[in-house]
Amino acid sequence: MAIPVFEPWNDPDEKPLIQFQNVTKRFGDFTAIDNLTIDIFEREFFALLGPSGCGKTTMMRMLAGFESPTEGKIFLAGQDIAPVPPNQRAVNMMFQSYALFPHLSVWENIAFGLKREGMPKPEINARVDEMLRLTRLEKFARRRPHQISGGQRQRVALARSLAKAPKLLLLDEPLGALDRKLREETQFELMDIQEKTGTTFVIVTHDQEEAMTVASRVAVMDNGQVMQVATPADIYEAPNSVYVADFIGDVNLIEGKVTATGEGTFALHWRDGAEPLRVKSPTGFSEGQTAHLAIRPEKVTISAERPADAANAVQGKVLDIAYLGNLSTYHVELPTGDIIKAQTANTRRISRRDYTWEDTVWLSWTATGGILLAN
Numbered sequence: 001m002a003i004p005v006f007e008p009w010n011d012p013d014e015k016p017l018i019q020f021q022n023v024t025k026r027f028g029d030f031t032a033i034d035n036l037t038i039d040i041f042e043r044e045f046f047a048l049l050g051p052s053g054c055g056k057t058t059m060m061r062m063l064a065g066f067e068s069p070t071e072g073k074i075f076l077a078g079q080d081i082a083p084v085p086p087n088q089r090a091v092n093m094m095f096q097s098y099a100l101f102p103h104l105s106v107w108e109n110i111a112f113g114l115k116r117e118g119m120p121k122p123e124i125n126a127r128v129d130e131m132l133r134l135t136r137l138e139k140f141a142r143r144r145p146h147q148i149s150g151g152q153r154q155r156v157a158l159a160r161s162l163a164k165a166p167k168l169l170l171l172d173e174p175l176g177a178l179d180r181k182l183r184e185e186t187q188f189e190l191m192d193i194q195e196k197t198g199t200t201f202v203i204v205t206h207d208q209e210e211a212m213t214v215a216s217r218v219a220v221m222d223n224g225q226v227m228q229v230a231t232p233a234d235i236y237e238a239p240n241s242v243y244v245a246d247f248i249g250d251v252n253l254i255e256g257k258v259t260a261t262g263e264g265t266f267a268l269h270w271r272d273g274a275e276p277l278r279v280k281s282p283t284g285f286s287e288g289q290t291a292h293l294a295i296r297p298e299k300v301t302i303s304a305e306r307p308a309d310a311a312n313a314v315q316g317k318v319l320d321i322a323y324l325g326n327l328s329t330y331h332v333e334l335p336t337g338d339i340i341k342a343q344t345a346n347t348r349r350i351s352r353r354d355y356t357w358e359d360t361v362w363l364s365w366t367a368t369g370g371i372l373l374a375n
Contacts, residue, residue, distance in 0.1 A: 006216060008041040015078070017042040017167065017200055018063065023072035025058055025224075032058040034224040035072070042167075045194050045201045047211035050221030050247075056204045058224075060170050063202065064093045077167060090167035096176050098157040100145040107132070107141040110160045117164070131159035134193060151182045155189070162197055171203040175210060187213045208248055212236065220244050236296075242373050245294040250329070252300070252340050254293040258285040258372070266372060268293055271336045278311045281372040295370030297343035302330055302355060303362050310364035314340065318359045330355065332363055 008014040016039035025033040033055045040046045048056035061067040062074060065086030073080050081089060100109050110131050114124045132138045135155040140148050145156065154174065161169055174190070175183045191214050194201045205211050211218050212232040219229045220243075228240045239245035242253060254277065256270030266285060267276035270293075277293060285291055306313050319339060320331035323346075330342045342363050355361055 006043070008044070009039065009217065014041060016040060016075075017044075017077055018202075019073075019075040020059070021073045021075070023062070023069045023074060025055075025062065025067065026070045032224055033062075033069075036224070036226060038219060038226055038229060040200065040202060042200055043198050044216045045191065045203070045214055047215035047218045048202065048204045048221060049206070049208065049211040049218050051206060054221040055224040056221050057172065060093075060172060060202065060204050063168070064091055064170055065089055091170065092161045092164060092166040092168075093170040093172065094157050094161040094174055096173040098145075098153050100153060100156055100160075102145055105142050105144055106137060106148065106156050109145070109156055110163050113160065113164050127163055131163050134162070134196065135159045135189075150178055151186055154178065154186060158190070158193065162193070162199060165197075166199060168200045168202065171201060173205055174203065175205075175207075183210070184213075190214055212248070220247060222247075238371060239294065239373070241375055242292050242294065245292075245371070245373060250297050250341060250343075252293075252295045252297065252370075254295070254338070254340075256291065256293070258289050258291045259287055260285070265367065268372070271338070274314075274336060278367045279370060279372050280367045283372065283374070285372065285374065289374065292373045293370045294373055295365060297329055297341040298327075299365050299369040300340065300342035301364050302332070302342040302344060303364065304355070304359075306362045307364045311367040312369075313362055313364040315360065315362050316340065318355055318357055318361060321353070321355075321357065328353065330361070332361060 018040040020036050020038045023033055023036045024031065048059060050056050058067060062069060065084065068082055074082065101112065104112065107128055110128045111124050114127060132141055135158060137152065137155055137159065140152060145153055175186055178186060187210060203214065215232060217229055217231055218235050220227045220235065222243060228235060228244045235244065235248055239248065245251050246253065254270050256268040258266050258268055261267050264280055264282060266279050266281055268279055268291065269276045279293055314334055316332040316334040318330055319333040322329040326346055328344050328346055331339050332342060333339050340363055
């Protein structure tokens, strides 16, 4: 039996859990959030991604109740949350620093919020034990935070945040303090825990890989505005602007003027004397319109000879090589001075690579390999 695909945003009958409606937030003359409208659905793992100062943390602080919108409304489960104080919202927040109590054990840290609420002792015991099992911390229940690793402290903070069964958990750069290998492991643990609890997670991060790994959808932000909201695959393969294409992953951007050559096919005139590039695009363009071809390095094939049937082929000289273990990225300089990156998978052990510095090579790609963007 096929597992149903989780896509509530494509279901017109689904009601969002969180709704930002025309929300603007100003600090004096500075506009941190600019007329933002966005929906987040129940059980989503939603990522707010963008550079420092783009407004993602301000959005999170408004959800938590630490800031109020200057204009517009924020709804949680259909309720306007502006008048609801932070401690009465069905929202919990996990900070980058974890903010654990050093003098309390792991067990007591998780129980702290439940005791403050006056939950009966048997229920506290059952709930804390459940959280310890969920985060695989049973063996460390009696230890203090300084007696466990950074990754384990991160799980304690997560267990404490989930103990009160919030509708919504906000995670502010939660993996920033972990080393790369541990961060990657913890990303999958977070996804697993989110799926098991069914809690809606909203994560703020500037780490693209993290957002692309954990999220059901990603909102790419810039200067207080959401540039695109889509699944990680769509953000990467079908960016809606040059900004999003350039922000997510590695990309070659080639600017030129567009002319139509048929139904959904275009020629991109990009350099005087250079052969136009052939592109298929579902988006229409007017004759002579300026556009950018965005093409990922892994979609570009590198070869010693010109491929006979390539839709697009350009010749150049290898300028730089970045060896990344599993991949090699070749920076190839064209006679026009443009540099195009091509990526190859290192699928076998080699004593000498096929192409080296100063080699003349051909780069080729299909008409559907890149995406044509108007801005």
